[in-house]
Amino acid sequence: MAFVVxxxxxxxxxxxxxxxxxxxxxxxxxxxxxxxPDECIxxxxxxxxxxxxxxxxxxxxxxxxxxxxxxxxxxxxQWPVINKQKDALPDAEQFKEKExxxxxxxxxxxx
Numbered sequence: 001m002a003f004v005v006x007x008x009x010x011x012x013x014x015x016x017x018x019x020x021x022x023x024x025x026x027x028x029x030x031x032x033x034x035x036x037p038d039e040c041i042x043x044x045x046x047x048x049x050x051x052x053x054x055x056x057x058x059x060x061x062x063x064x065x066x067x068x069x070x071x072x073x074x075x076x077x078q079w080p081v082i083n084k085q086k087d088a089l090p091d092a093e094q095f096k097e098k099e100x101x102x103x104x105x106x107x108x109x110x111x
Contacts (some may be wrong), residue, residue: 001058002040003047004072005033006065008054010101012092013110017046017055019085028082028110029075031089036076037069051088052096067102079109 002025005017010032017033018026025039026046035046037058047055056062061069095101 001042002037002072003035003042003044003055004037004058004061004069005035006054006056006061006068007099007101008052008096009033009050010105011095011098012052012054012088014051014088014092015082015085016049016051018082020045020049021083024081024083025076026082027076027079029079030106030108030110032075032105033082034072034075034079037073039076052092071105075107082110 013031013033015033022043022045023039023041025036025041027034027036035055042057058069
């Protein structure tokens, strides 16, 4: 079972999780990160370091964010891998506590 990045990551894109991942299973979008479910080894290293508390074990993703399970699976096949920590998005602190950010999720790959 994999971990899943959910709604709290949108418009934040902290990469603390990337720096602790032993298998490089994170993929980068323009304003969001995802985890490739077939590459995640379920080590859990990423979950406690996420400043926006956006990472959940697949079975524990809150009901309101269940669509992110499939989004992680789909987008991880389209976006580039990220394996180095980067600065968070400029407005990350402003968006960190907001909910309902799904309409703000960009489907564009990261750079």
